[in-house]
Amino acid sequence: MQSWVETFNRGDAIALSNFYSEDAINHQVANSPFVGKIAIREMFAAEFSQTKMTCLIENIFLDGDWAILEWKDPLGLRGCAFFHIHHSKIVLQRGYWDKLSFLRMHNLPIPD
Template identity: 70%
Template sequence: MTPKQILQNWVEAFNEGDADQIANFYHQDALNHQVANEPVKGKEAIRNMFAEEFAAADMTCIVENIFEDGDWAILEWKDPLGLRGCGFFQFSGDKIILQRGYWDKLSFLRMQGLPIPKE
């Protein structure tokens, strides 16, 4: 499978909200860095991150574009509430080894009715 095809399957798993299923897309030593948050390292930690996020918010990924370049796939997305973002996924074989996501955390928290951290 190509990175683009794997990412299309990742989106389907994400939209099902199943942390175990989505964790299977990641390499054991993967790094997921949503730049609004601290980086998360390792497949199990990434699974836990998704489990917490799926429990806290109703998230749906609507694909606007998926681009592929070598072992990278780039996802441009929106959600039903109007939030937009993009993610960069680097693959090692058929597993995600690195993911970086860019989105507006403050808008996300407000749209989901979640608490805004005080700094």
């Protein structure tokens, strides 16, 4: 998880996608799910091109094949991500955070 966060903070979508299995699912509940390593890489690339994001670790919990990351960012947004890991690759990620607050904090357009 520490390496995932470091890679995320560098904004490296290609390296970040290498943490995921070929058929992984990344579902940030404020968005539709992205299925497959390529779609996940493209999602991260699009997000990193919009704004600088920084993940500060508050807690990491591990339980078998599951990891939970509680995070915050320098602007005060907080969230939580659940990772299911199989054979050292992420097969499922679910993230919970306030998208409206994120968009406002980064001065990004708010969809209708």
